[in-house]
Amino acid sequence: xxxxxxxxxxxxxxxxxxxxxxxxxxxxxxxxxxxxxxxxxxxxxxxxxxxxxxxxxxxxxxxxxxxxxxxxxxxxxxxxxxxxxxxxxxxxxxxxxxxxxxxxxxxxxxxxxxxxxxxxxxxxxxxxxxxxxxxxxxxxxxxxxxxxxxxxxxxxxxxxxxxxxxxxxxxxxxxxxxxxxxxxxxxxxxxxxxxxxxx
Amino acid sequence: xxxxxxxxxxxxxxxxxxxxxxxxxxxxxxxxxxxxxxxxxxxxxxxxxxxxxxxxxxxxxxxxxxxxxxxxxxxxxxxxxxxxxxxxxxxxxxxxxxxxxxxxxxxxxxxxxxxxxxxxxxxxxxxxxxxxxxxxxxxxxxxxxxxxxxxxxxxxxxxxxxxxxxxxxxxxxxxxxxxxxxxxxxxxxxxxxxxxxxx
Numbered sequence: 001x002x003x004x005x006x007x008x009x010x011x012x013x014x015x016x017x018x019x020x021x022x023x024x025x026x027x028x029x030x031x032x033x034x035x036x037x038x039x040x041x042x043x044x045x046x047x048x049x050x051x052x053x054x055x056x057x058x059x060x061x062x063x064x065x066x067x068x069x070x071x072x073x074x075x076x077x078x079x080x081x082x083x084x085x086x087x088x089x090x091x092x093x094x095x096x097x098x099x100x101x102x103x104x105x106x107x108x109x110x111x112x113x114x115x116x117x118x119x120x121x122x123x124x125x126x127x128x129x130x131x132x133x134x135x136x137x138x139x140x141x142x143x144x145x146x147x148x149x150x151x152x153x154x155x156x157x158x159x160x161x162x163x164x165x166x167x168x169x170x171x172x173x174x175x176x177x178x179x180x181x182x183x184x185x186x187x188x189x190x191x192x193x194x195x196x197x198x199x
Numbered sequence: 200x201x202x203x204x205x206x207x208x209x210x211x212x213x214x215x216x217x218x219x220x221x222x223x224x225x226x227x228x229x230x231x232x233x234x235x236x237x238x239x240x241x242x243x244x245x246x247x248x249x250x251x252x253x254x255x256x257x258x259x260x261x262x263x264x265x266x267x268x269x270x271x272x273x274x275x276x277x278x279x280x281x282x283x284x285x286x287x288x289x290x291x292x293x294x295x296x297x298x299x300x301x302x303x304x305x306x307x308x309x310x311x312x313x314x315x316x317x318x319x320x321x322x323x324x325x326x327x328x329x330x331x332x333x334x335x336x337x338x339x340x341x342x343x344x345x346x347x348x349x350x351x352x353x354x355x356x357x358x359x360x361x362x363x364x365x366x367x368x369x370x371x372x373x374x375x376x377x378x379x380x381x382x383x384x385x386x387x388x389x390x391x392x393x394x395x396x397x398x
Contacts, residue, residue, distance in 0.1 A: 005250055005262055009243040015236055016226045019217075027215045029286050031244070032251060032260050033306070037214055042244045044208040048230065049237045051204055061231050063204055087228055107232070 006032075059105040059122060060087050069094075075102050079136035083126070083155055085109060085143060093141065101139070104129070109147035110154055118154060126155070130162050137165040144171060205231075258304040258321060259286050268293075274301050278335035282325070282354055284308060284342060292340065300338070303328075308346035309353055317353060325354070329361050336364040343370060 006028060013024035031038035054060065055067035062068070069075055069090075080101025084090055090103050106121040118124060129135065138159050142148035152168055159166035171189035173182050182190075205227060212223035230237035253259065254266035261267070268274055268289075279300025283289055289302050305320040317323060328334065337358050341347035351367055358365035370388035372381050381389075 005243070005246045006260060009240075009247045012236065012240045012243045016240075017229050018222050018225060023217050025287055025290070026217060028247070029260075030216050032247065032286075035248060037211065038244060038248045041208075041211045041215075042241065042248060044204070044211045045230070045237060045241045045244065047204045048208045048227070049234060049241060052231060061205060061228075087231075088224055091224070 058090075058103045059107065060090055060103065070102050072102075075100060076134075078102075079134065080139060081129075081135050081137075082139045082141055084141045085148070085151075089141060099139070101137075106142070106151065109142060109145070109151040111147045111150075121151070123154065123158070127158050127162075130158060130164055133162075135164060137167065139167050139169065141169045257289075257302045258306065259289055259302065269301055271301075274299060275333075277301075278333065279338060280328075280334050280336075281338045281340055283340045284347070284350075288340060298338070300336075305341070305350065308341060308344070308350045310346045310349070320350070322353065322357070326357050326361075329357060329363055332361075334363060336366065338366050338368065340368045 009031075010021075010024045010028050013019055013027055014021055019027070031041070051063045052061050053063075053065075055062045055065070055070055057066055057070035060067045060069070064071070078101045080099070082093060082099055082101060082103050083106065084093070084103060085106050085108060087105060090105065093099050093103075104122075104126055106123070108116055108121045110116055110118060110121065110123075130138070138155065140152045140155055142151045142155075156166050156168075170193060171186060172193060173179065173186060173190045179187070208230075209220075209223045209227050212218055212226055213220055218226070230240070250262050251260050252262075252264075254261045254264070254269055256265055256269035259266050259268070263270070277300045279298070281292060281298055281300060281302050282305065283292070283302060284305050284307060286304060289304065292298050292302075303321075303325055305322070307315055307320045309315055309317060309320065309322075329337070337354065339351045339354055341350045341354075355365050355367075369392060370385060371392060372378065372385060372389045378386070
């Protein structure tokens, strides 16, 4: 590459998750050959950087001060709050259409090893919100990792202190999977948490 | 996602090569969480879109009207021109330090199936340049694909018409590879084109 300007774009693209040096170069040349897409990307990026902030209720990204879910009175009154790690989780759960309450995004998990404490992932703010007695049920949808479990246990503790129903999304075999390909832990959980078939 | 602005960025990122829907979402959330990187990307993109154009000699991307390689009198006088498909190939060959001439970028290959003719990949411009009798040797570095070979043969034909030496970069086993893992065609080439060891 003979231009610092082009190099700078490659270097910045390389910082993005999942983009290595080769991809960054490929994307740069693609944008140079397809200038309209480059201009579209530039405009979208400008919009996002200038207009998007975080919802004061759930911390999801939004262009308003309160996001469309938290400002929906029906969903607020439903009394359920779903605790997730990332905005992408909200997106995934919304697609299922199985949840009618509001969300709370932690942006991470408790991790003693990495020194991430409860206040780093807004758990103090969550506790203050639970104290207000508007929430009837907390649904914990953190990852099924060590950190996710620690975080889940911590939140369950808060709920217990405030006498709020708390649940964890189910472990089990993924839909469409073959039993023989499922790992030991998942299969154990799916047997322990089996449900009776009513016929 | 509850915002059109965020959706637009995801949609635009999805168009980029090698970026699927999940990656596009992941990058978007990453940029929202790391606004400085988003701003850097925005600035780099703006610079590239506004300031970069194509070299009038080799068609590589540059911020000048003639790129740094084509404006280097020493390289021009060397009398060699290397024909490549993409700017990334120039970058790769420059890194070897084995080539002292100038380049010519086709931005594609001849492809009768896709209806790509010689004028679509600037071969008419190349022929005009070769007519001027300044180039002493043409080195063809197109891909080792059907299209790359067709293009190579076409260029070799032009060179023959104008009595210019023409060469093709060598086929053979990649450095560091094990013979048993090399495909039949490559191994055939590497045996046919074997070189005598002088000791």
